[in-house]
Amino acid sequence: MNYISASPALLPARAGVGFKPEHFGAIAADQQPLGFFEVHAENYMGAGGVPHAQLRFLRERYALSLHGVGLSIGSPEPLDRDHLARLRRLCALYQPESFSEHLAWSSHGGVYFNDLLPLPYTEETLAVVAAHVDETQTALGRRILIENPATYVRFSQSDIPETEFLTELTQRTGCGLLLDLNNVFVSARNHGESALGYLASFPLIAVGEIHLAGFFDASEAGAPLLIDSHGAQVADEVISLFEWTIEQAGPLPTLIEWDNDVPDWPLLLAEAMKAQDRLRHAERGYARRLDRRAL
Amino acid sequence: MTSVMSGVAGDFAAALRDPLVTPPAMLSAHAAPAASTRFCVYRNNVAVSLIGALEARFPATRRLVGDEFFRAMARLYIKAQPPRSPLMMRYGDELPGFIARFEPAAEIVYLADIARLEAARTRAYHAADAEPLELSSLAALDPENFARLRLAPHPSLEIVESAFPIVTIWASCTGEAPLTAVEDWRCETALVARPRLEVEVRRAPPGAAAFLEALARGMSFGEAADSAAARAKDFDLALIIASLIGGGLLVPADGVKQMETIHGYLA
Numbered sequence: 001m002n003y004i005s006a007s008p009a010l011l012p013a014r015a016g017v018g019f020k021p022e023h024f025g026a027i028a029a030d031q032q033p034l035g036f037f038e039v040h041a042e043n044y045m046g047a048g049g050v051p052h053a054q055l056r057f058l059r060e061r062y063a064l065s066l067h068g069v070g071l072s073i074g075s076p077e078p079l080d081r082d083h084l085a086r087l088r089r090l091c092a093l094y095q096p097e098s099f100s101e102h103l104a105w106s107s108h109g110g111v112y113f114n115d116l117l118p119l120p121y122t123e124e125t126l127a128v129v130a131a132h133v134d135e136t137q138t139a140l141g142r143r144i145l146i147e148n149p150a151t152y153v154r155f156s157q158s159d160i161p162e163t164e165f166l167t168e169l170t171q172r173t174g175c176g177l178l179l180d181l182n183n184v185f186v187s188a189r190n191h192g193e194s195a196l197g198y199l200a201s202f203p204l205i206a207v208g209e210i211h212l213a214g215f216f217d218a219s220e221a222g223a224p225l226l227i228d229s230h231g232a233q234v235a236d237e238v239i240s241l242f243e244w245t246i247e248q249a250g251p252l253p254t255l256i257e258w259d260n261d262v263p264d265w266p267l268l269l270a271e272a273m274k275a276q277d278r279l280r281h282a283e284r285g286y287a288r289r290l291d292r293r294a295l
Numbered sequence: 296m297t298s299v300m301s302g303v304a305g306d307f308a309a310a311l312r313d314p315l316v317t318p319p320a321m322l323s324a325h326a327a328p329a330a331s332t333r334f335c336v337y338r339n340n341v342a343v344s345l346i347g348a349l350e351a352r353f354p355a356t357r358r359l360v361g362d363e364f365f366r367a368m369a370r371l372y373i374k375a376q377p378p379r380s381p382l383m384m385r386y387g388d389e390l391p392g393f394i395a396r397f398e399p400a401a402e403i404v405y406l407a408d409i410a411r412l413e414a415a416r417t418r419a420y421h422a423a424d425a426e427p428l429e430l431s432s433l434a435a436l437d438p439e440n441f442a443r444l445r446l447a448p449h450p451s452l453e454i455v456e457s458a459f460p461i462v463t464i465w466a467s468c469t470g471e472a473p474l475t476a477v478e479d480w481r482c483e484t485a486l487v488a489r490p491r492l493e494v495e496v497r498r499a500p501p502g503a504a505a506f507l508e509a510l511a512r513g514m515s516f517g518e519a520a521d522s523a524a525a526r527a528k529d530f531d532l533a534l535i536i537a538s539l540i541g542g543g544l545l546v547p548a549d550g551v552k553q554m555e556t557i558h559g560y561l562a
């Protein structure tokens with residue numbers, strides 16, 4: 001079943017930042033030149049206190065993206081109904097412009113692993129993931145975005161390319177996609193493939209948000225291995241993928257994800273402003289091309 | 296569902312939980328590094344994130360045992376009691392109990408109590424908001440009406456009783472008080488609460504635990520004072536009022552957030 005919600009409002013096609021509580025003072029001191037903030041939904045599932053006070057503050061002043069990390073949509077097991085109910089309450093309370101989750105699993109047999117784990121891509125897993133996305137969209141009463149993962153291994157059973165899997169998922173469920181370009185680069189390098197090749201077959205039409213982040217290079221001689229660390233500046237190669245993507249698709253809401261070794265606010269804001277400049281540039285180019293097409 | 300998919304997730308999960316279990320056979324790698332090396336990225340991510348969550352929640356406990364000991368203990372705890380929910384804010388609620396039974400830490404007799412205090416701090420941080428009762432709003436009450444007040448502990452409040460001076464030890468571990476030898480080695484009860492946005496830890500006056508327990512059972516202020524006085528011999532009502540009401544640790548029992556009229560709180 002396709003779930004097409006009357007989307008209340010969408011994230012603006014500008015740069016945003018993943019919110020870290022240590023930046024709250026700096027953020028609150030001034031109106032920031034950002035399109036939106038993104039928060040991890042699970043950090044706001046307590047009853048009250050500072051997290052909710054800060055989120056209320058952000059909600060009143062900025063567009064908001066709620067990013068789930070614990071629903072385990074890629075699991076063969078049924079979705080956690082209690083968790084779905086908590087997500088529903090958060091969405092109802094904060095009315096975020098976007099809700100997103102991952103093409104990954106994080107719980108199994110009652111244990112939560114606190115990491116985004118990979119799944120094989122087959123007809124069978126596609127049916128399960130589509131059913132989970134469907135259930136989530138129905139529970140939340142809105143269209144959601146699903147993020148492409150950074151992966152380190154593949155499965156011998158996989159017989160559907162990831163981009164085809166995601167395309168099919170959007171067609172079966174009506175969901176949108178969150179395109180993490182750092183994940184694209186990391187996975188491509190880890191599996192010896194071309195990141196641009198991946199992007200060329202990615203359904204850009206379904207993308208509702210872009211993630212940019214830094215990786216950690218754990219390569220050894222003859223054994224390339226990149227790790228999605230969210231702990232560094234966005235790499236030049238990932239910036240190039242970003243430029244290519246927004247040239248093709250036009251400007252999109254773009255988030256700087258920096259979760260570890262978090263820098264001071266001015267440095268993080270500067271990263272976001274670099275992305276903002278590129279979005280502005282892409283917008284001009286995109287508008288020119290549209291004009292030419294109109295002639 | 297019996298399927299390739301559940302087999303994959305099951306094998307993957309088992310190998311994540313136990314480093315002695317070999318990584319699942321169906322993993323593939325197009326080239327070096329080998330699939331088993333790649334799998335270790337996940338194993339490492341899981342361990343680092345869970346240990347990190349415990350380190351962040353139990354900084355004083357960690358300081359008392361040192362980084363290396365804490366990490367080793369955390370690994371054993373994670374293996375014995377992995378997270379059961381995606382709410383990481385709750386992970387570690389059972390660490391104090393684990394420490395109490397953890398032989399290698401037995402020498403630090405107060406360690407489990409410090410961990411209990413720290414676990415309570417996180418719960419207080421995330422607890423429901425409630426407007427504390429202001430001492431000034433009660434100034435006009437005569438003693439008889441004061442005694443008839445129906446109050447309740449603030450939703451964030453937890454009492455951590457200990458046979459050791461845990462508030463003093465905790466404060467010196469967190470830099471909230473100078474790190475000195477504890478001179479006055481006697482038991483302390485901690486009141487952990489978040490009356491507004493800041494989590495506060497304070498020493499409970501004598502009889503506070505008995506008094507709060509009586510309030511929580513639905514007794515009026517006066518009844519609770521009598522009950523606590525009977526149970527704690529050095530009970531001092533003036534100290535209780537100063538600490539609990541002055542500290543913002545009590546709320547109207549009916550849960551009303553804003554105090555409209557003082558009569559609303561009379562029995």
Ligand SMILES: [Fe+2]
Binds near residue numbers: 257
């Ligand atoms: Fe991401």
